[in-house]
Amino acid sequence: MKQIARNPELLKILPHDDILQQCMHCGLCLATCPTYDLTKMERSSPRGRIFMIKSVARGEMELSETFAEEMNFCLDCQACETACPAGVKYGRMVETARVVIDEVGYGGKFGIAVKRFALRKIVASRNTLKFFSRLLWLYQKTGLQKFIRSIGLLKLFSKNLFEIEKLSPVIADKFSDKQIKEVELPYGEVKYKTAFHFGCLMNTMFADINSDTIEVLKECGCKIITPKDQVCCGSLMGHNGDMDFALKLARKNIDAFDKHDYDYLISNSAGCGAFMKDYAHLLDGVPDYAEKAKRFSSKVKDVMEFFDEQKPALIFSSVISKESSTEKSVLKEPKKISLQTRWVQNDIPEKNQAVTYHDACHLLHAQKVGTQPRDVIKSLPGIKYTELEEASWCCGSAGIYNVVRYDDALTQLERKMNNIRNTNAKVVLTGNPGCMGQIKYGTQKFNVDVEVIHPITLIRRMISHK
Amino acid sequence: MTDSAKQKLKSIVGSSNYFDSYEDRMVYSYDGTPTLHQMPEAVVFPTDEQQISDIIKLANEDKFAVVPRGAGTGLSGGSVPVENSIVIVMTKWNKILEVDDKNLTAWVQPGVITGALQKEVEKLGLFYPPDPGSLNVCTIGGNVANNAGGLRGLKYGVTKNYVLGVEMILPNGDLLKTGGKNMKDVAGYNLRDFIVGSEGTLGVITKVLLKLIPKPSQTITLLAYFDKLTDSAQSVSDIIAAHITPCMMEFLDNTTINCIEDYAKIGLPRNSEAILLLEVDGRGSAVAEDAETMKNILKKNNASFIKVATTEEESNKLKTARRTAFSALARKKPTTILEDATVPRSELPVMIEKVTEAARVFDVMIGNFGHAGDGNLHPTCLTDERDKKEIEKAHRAFDFIFNEAIKLGGTITGEHGTGLSKKHFLEKLAGIPGIEMMKKIKASIDENNILNPGKIFTISPKCEGSLPINREQIKDFA
Numbered sequence: 001m002k003q004i005a006r007n008p009e010l011l012k013i014l015p016h017d018d019i020l021q022q023c024m025h026c027g028l029c030l031a032t033c034p035t036y037d038l039t040k041m042e043r044s045s046p047r048g049r050i051f052m053i054k055s056v057a058r059g060e061m062e063l064s065e066t067f068a069e070e071m072n073f074c075l076d077c078q079a080c081e082t083a084c085p086a087g088v089k090y091g092r093m094v095e096t097a098r099v100v101i102d103e104v105g106y107g108g109k110f111g112i113a114v115k116r117f118a119l120r121k122i123v124a125s126r127n128t129l130k131f132f133s134r135l136l137w138l139y140q141k142t143g144l145q146k147f148i149r150s151i152g153l154l155k156l157f158s159k160n161l162f163e164i165e166k167l168s169p170v171i172a173d174k175f176s177d178k179q180i181k182e183v184e185l186p187y188g189e190v191k192y193k194t195a196f197h198f199g200c201l202m203n204t205m206f207a208d209i210n211s212d213t214i215e216v217l218k219e220c221g222c223k224i225i226t227p228k229d230q231v232c233c234g235s236l237m238g239h240n241g242d243m244d245f246a247l248k249l250a251r252k253n254i255d256a257f258d259k260h261d262y263d264y265l266i267s268n269s270a271g272c273g274a275f276m277k278d279y280a281h282l283l284d285g286v287p288d289y290a291e292k293a294k295r296f297s298s299k300v301k302d303v304m305e306f307f308d309e310q311k312p313a314l315i316f317s318s319v320i321s322k323e324s325s326t327e328k329s330v331l332k333e334p335k336k337i338s339l340q341t342r343w344v345q346n347d348i349p350e351k352n353q354a355v356t357y358h359d360a361c362h363l364l365h366a367q368k369v370g371t372q373p374r375d376v377i378k379s380l381p382g383i384k385y386t387e388l389e390e391a392s393w394c395c396g397s398a399g400i401y402n403v404v405r406y407d408d409a410l411t412q413l414e415r416k417m418n419n420i421r422n423t424n425a426k427v428v429l430t431g432n433p434g435c436m437g438q439i440k441y442g443t444q445k446f447n448v449d450v451e452v453i454h455p456i457t458l459i460r461r462m463i464s465h466k
Numbered sequence: 467m468t469d470s471a472k473q474k475l476k477s478i479v480g481s482s483n484y485f486d487s488y489e490d491r492m493v494y495s496y497d498g499t500p501t502l503h504q505m506p507e508a509v510v511f512p513t514d515e516q517q518i519s520d521i522i523k524l525a526n527e528d529k530f531a532v533v534p535r536g537a538g539t540g541l542s543g544g545s546v547p548v549e550n551s552i553v554i555v556m557t558k559w560n561k562i563l564e565v566d567d568k569n570l571t572a573w574v575q576p577g578v579i580t581g582a583l584q585k586e587v588e589k590l591g592l593f594y595p596p597d598p599g600s601l602n603v604c605t606i607g608g609n610v611a612n613n614a615g616g617l618r619g620l621k622y623g624v625t626k627n628y629v630l631g632v633e634m635i636l637p638n639g640d641l642l643k644t645g646g647k648n649m650k651d652v653a654g655y656n657l658r659d660f661i662v663g664s665e666g667t668l669g670v671i672t673k674v675l676l677k678l679i680p681k682p683s684q685t686i687t688l689l690a691y692f693d694k695l696t697d698s699a700q701s702v703s704d705i706i707a708a709h710i711t712p713c714m715m716e717f718l719d720n721t722t723i724n725c726i727e728d729y730a731k732i733g734l735p736r737n738s739e740a741i742l743l744l745e746v747d748g749r750g751s752a753v754a755e756d757a758e759t760m761k762n763i764l765k766k767n768n769a770s771f772i773k774v775a776t777t778e779e780e781s782n783k784l785k786t787a788r789r790t791a792f793s794a795l796a797r798k799k800p801t802t803i804l805e806d807a808t809v810p811r812s813e814l815p816v817m818i819e820k821v822t823e824a825a826r827v828f829d830v831m832i833g834n835f836g837h838a839g840d841g842n843l844h845p846t847c848l849t850d851e852r853d854k855k856e857i858e859k860a861h862r863a864f865d866f867i868f869n870e871a872i873k874l875g876g877t878i879t880g881e882h883g884t885g886l887s888k889k890h891f892l893e894k895l896a897g898i899p900g901i902e903m904m905k906k907i908k909a910s911i912d913e914n915n916i917l918n919p920g921k922i923f924t925i926s927p928k929c930e931g932s933l934p935i936n937r938e939q940i941k942d943f944a
Contacts, residue, residue: 021800021852026498026793027539031602040557040577041511042538048493055492066489085729086796332624 020054023047023088029080034117034394034412035073046080046090053097054064065074068106071097073408075401076239077394078365085086091366095239102241104323120202146188151160168404176203177228178208184214184224191221192310196260197253197276197297199269200232201433209433212460213268213303219463220312220400224266226431227256238282250279251289254296265299268456270432271399276300301361303456308372315464316381352385355458356425359392360432377429380462386423387444397438412440417446429455467507474506475552478520483511494553496536497545498600498886500801501851506533511555518670519639521611522553525916526638526933533918534666536577538606539600539793541804542885544612544665548920551619553672556607562586564674569647570678572629576607576671580614585682589627593681595622595713598881599779599789608669613663615881617785621747622679623715624881626662631675634661637912644674665883666918668911682713682747686757687781690769691738695719695822698740698781699815700840701767705744706761706811710756714745717787721848722835726795738770742838743788745781757836760872790845791835799831799848801857805854805864806888807871811841814869818871821845826865830856842880870892892923 029046030036036045043052051072051266055061071094078091099448117371176198194217198210217224230253253276257265267273281462283289292314354387364370378385396402396412416439420428430436440452476484479879485491486508496504547553559577562775566572567590571634574583581602584594597616598604604614610632615624631645645651645658650789660667660722661836692698702715702754717862718726718741727734746756757774764772775781795802809817818834821843825832836843845867847860868878878884878891893901905925909915915925 016801017852021850022796024500024796024800024802025496026600026796027603028538028600028793029538030539030791031581040560041555043490043494045493051493051496052489061488061492064487064489066487070489085726085790085793087729231555 012354017057018444019089019093020050020057022086023050023054023084024086025051027084027092028085029083032080032083034075034077035408036406038411038439044073046074046084047437049074049089049097050090050093053093054095056100059111063104063106063355067097067108068101071101072092072405075361075394075396075398076102077361077398077411079103079392079394082365082368082392095241095243098239098241099243108453118295124459130344142268147286151435154219173205176207179207179211180224180226181196182226182228184218184226184361185219186218188221190223191222191312192223192264193262194222194224194264194266194306195257195260196224196226197267197269197272199228199267199272202269202435203231206433206436206454209268209454209457213266216314216456216463217265217266217303220307220310220382222266222312225260225262227260228307229256231256233275235271236399238275240256242280246275247282250276250283251388253446254279254289256290257296258292258353262333263299264301265296266301266303268303268431268454270302270360270367270369271434273302274302276364277367291308302367302369302372303429304363304373305367307376308329309322316461332437353382354386354418354423354425355427355429356388356423357387357391357455358388358395358420358428358435360435361394363431364392373429373431377455377458380459382462386425386427391417391419393419393436395438395442397432397434399434402434402438409438413442414417417448420450421446422449426450427458428452429458431455467530467552468528469614471524471530472508472818474528475510475521478524478660478804479510479517483513485509487729489801493640494535494538494555495547497535497540499541499543499545499546499667499885500803500880501857502543502546502886504547504551505652506551506553507705508552511556511558513558515633515641515672518554518635519641521552522637522670523639523918525552526914529914529916531916531919532670534611534670535606536605537600537603538779540602540608540612540883540885541806541881542612542665542879542887543546544885544918544921545608546886548918556670557605558826559607559638559672560605565590565592566829567592567679568803569646570680572676572678574606574612574658574674574676575606576674578606579812580604580609581861582605588681591681591710592678594628594676594678596625596628599792601789606674606676607850610662610671610674611666612883613662614836614880615840615842617716617837619787619837619842619881620715623710624805626659629658629662629674629678630660630677631673632661632671633673634669634671637914642669647675648744656884663883665885665921667921668917670917683749684753685745685747685778685781686753687744687775687784688744688757688760688764688861689773689775689784690742690764691735692740692742693738693766693770694932695818697769698742699766700839701742701764701769704763704810705760706839710746710759710837712744712745712746712756712760712768715837717741717834717836717843718743718785718788718791719834721798721831721833722791722795722846724777725797725833726787726791728797729790729794732783732784732786732787732941734770743784744767745785773830788835791833791842795833795846795848799850801849801851802833803847803860803864804882805845805847805867806842806869806879806882807845807876808842808854809871809874809876811839813874814841814843817841817843817871817874817876819851824863824866824870828859828866830859830863832863835879840880841876847926886921888925889921 025047033045042048052067057403074094076091076094078088202210233254234249238246276301278295279293283293394412395416396409402409436452443450490509491505494509530549533547534554535545536556556577558892559575561575561816562572562578569937587594595618596613609625615625633643636642720739724736725736746753821834831848833846848858849856863918873893876935878888878895884892900921
């Protein structure tokens with residue numbers, strides 16, 4: 001039994017009484033919690049977890065396996081924060097609790113060390129991530145992947161490893177940080193001064209989405225600065241018990257962007273956007289950085305949020321058809337398109353494209369961006385939009401949750417895929433690389449015939465001339 | 467509770483349904499009621515009727531208390547454990563067993579979530595009206611045990627109006643089946659209605675037969691702002707007097723408006739002293755006519771702004787925001803003590819003034835909102851349970867409010883139940899003969915006083931052990 005008394009310093013970082021007291025245990029969060037829905041047990045609910053954190057923080061309860069298990073079972077999707085009328089900041093509590101659990105060593109020192117190494121040394125370092133991604137790319141391109149999958153080699157080690165390997169995203173042929181120039185100028189006059197954070201996963205695994213984002217922004221009259229010295233946003237580390245390292249990255253990013261003149265910092269990755277919007281809070285009171293962080297965070301916009309607010313001019317040159325939607329989007333030589341002063345619909349749709357939208361937790365719950373992407377999508381010509389049942393229910397991706405808790409994540413994914421199947425949509429739109437990877441995996445695992453793309457990719461396809 | 471009793475309990479439900487770690491007991495030490503906590507000795511999730519019966523028989527032998535629990539959203543402490551008790555959690559009993567569209571009934575397990583049932587039957591063009599604020603979380607079993615109300619109570623009534631039959635395990639372990647699909651049934655005592663609202667003191671509900679009605683085809687939602695509190699109350703009286711029965715007439719005062727707006731950000735008027743949220747439903751042209759009459763009455767009573775919700779989405783947004791009122795008030799202060807005083811609706815304007823007076827005289831912050839149409843107010847004291855002086859002032863304010871409600875011919879609780887938090891006022895309301903009858907019934911059914919003891923009233927001289935309440939230390943309002 002690990003005694004609290006041995007870790008008095010650690011307990012200090014747990015939320016203090018005023019924050020904990022804000023939860024008045026009404027239970028309205030229970031309905032939105034994916035883990036409570038599975039177990040129907042109070043300890044797997046936000047209310048139960050807050051009570052446990054409160055007891056540990058007050059020294060009434062000792063840290064235990066049960067406590068650690070429930071904190072890690074939580075997806076940290078923060079649906080409960082959206083549901084909470086009292087404004088309890090649950091996500092922050094759970095993340096702090098995870099720091100304590102990791103420090104004390106629940107979950108095994110080795111596991112924590114591996115997780116920390118992977119996040120600190122691989123994800124956070126762009127070159128290392130690119131190196132590993134290139135290895136993965138080779139693995140995928142050389143036919144080794146096909147071979148290993150066909151003989152089921154990984155099954156020998158564990159069934160989960162065999163499944164998790166399939167979760168590994170398809171690596172892009174070219175990484176986007178090499179393709180995107182530090183300063184990109186719009187086609188036409190400069191209407192918006194923007195900056196761009198290219199993310200880690202977006203850069204290596206979803207590089208096309210970054211190219212699509214840049215292209216569409218250029219069409220809208222955005223000058224885009226993409227500082228080469230930007231780093232990973234730190235979100236995966238912050239959410240997984242390594243806040244120190246996350247804040248180091250935050251400071252690096254703030255310094256990298258602060259040198260430039262821009263009004264909006266565009267992010268196309270919900271997790272990164274959410275975390276960067278949180279810098280202001282996380283660095284509050286830190287000398288030299290508090291002010292800069294506030295300025296930085298206030299400029300961060302999800303790309304759909306930016307579109308909905310600014311309603312930039314775009315001409316849609318083609319209405320998407322079944323054929324073009326399955327064609328792989330590649331960065332083409334841009335063609336000049338004249339800009340209008342508002343959304344213009346110059347094509348009458350011949351065939352409606354059936355789409356639906358899945359809320360990324362870090363977009364809806366963490367950033368409260370929910371209506372904006374829907375409004376943008378619905379305003380596109382030739383779109384038949386169907387609302388997804390339980391659109392705001394977590395898909396199970398949840399950062400690295402689908403890797404570290406494969407079975408629990410799969411249960412959530414199955415539910416998501418059934419809902420997607422019921423919409424009869426051919427395209428699922430979502431604004432986060434994690435969700436995209438997870439739902440793509442779900443299309444194979446549960447045999448659902450849909451394409452999973454970022455909304456920006458849909459827009460790119462509609463404006464680019466064939 | 468002895469270790470051997472715990473072992474027996476474990477063998478009844480199986481080790482995967484038995485929990486007694488500190489963590490598991492702690493997370494069942496509360497429900498939705500502020501300031502009440504007590505750890506149970508163990509928590510069990512029985513999987514069939516026989517297990518519940520065996521647990522209850524064991525409780526009689528080994529003398530421990532049994533507290534049934536649904537989602538734990540109650541507001542009177544009904545599912546807060548007592549000393550030497552175990553908690554029976556029914557949340558996994560969540561199947562809709564049958565929807566009979568010939569008889570318009572539904573058999574459900576007690577753990578079915580109220581909102582989920584509504585969604586399911588509405589797909590078939592049917593309607594289950596009771597809609598407590600926590601409808602997306604709370605369970606039918608808990609609704610029946612507390613005779614839960616909701617926003618639509620004015621026109622459609624409360625849970626008891628929709629319960630046709632109940633099955634439950636009695637305090638001696640027997641299975642009671644009462645009621646059925648008959649719309650008329652006068653055979654013997656009306657046990658069914660007696661069970662509704664018994665707050666888990668008479669048995670553990672295992673199955674419920676509910677009445678459904680056809681879903682109204684038309685709904686119009688109105689929102690009206692007022693600069694004066696009394697104008698809003700007068701509007702309510704005038705609408706009732708005009709023989710219109712809206713399905714909903716919700717009242718919110720300025721404090722509540724601001725807290726909800728902080729949370730929901732739907733553009734409520736922060737400066738208005740009160741708003742009314744009204745809804746009429748039904749079929750045909752009568753709905754629009756009623757809405758028009760209501761609009762005129764609101765205008766006549768100086769409503770500063772009247773809005774008609776144009777889409778279902780907009781109307782749902784307003785209603786959802788209203789349902790969060792209680793929790794949203796926690797934005798101001800960490801502890802929100804919500805009460806449930808109800809008066810005949812003609813007395814509503816007086817009662818609203820009395821609540822304002824209580825806040826002034828006892829120097830406490832009170833947000834007031836509620837179901838104006840049926841006289842059911844939810845004055846909510848915004849305080850901090852760590853500040854003992856504040857809490858005492860709050861209790862004094864509520865003593866005053868309850869006394870005034872009783873004087874006006876009202877009641878101490880309209881829909882939350884007596885539980886622990888209001889049992890001290892029950893005698894004043896029910897009178898000695900009333901409370902004696904309740905106690906005799908309880909004692910004859912539950913000889914050893916094992917089922918949710920200490921709730922509603924205290925049975926003396928049998929000692930229930932210490933209860934999770936500190937009210938005893940507070941002197942009654944003179």
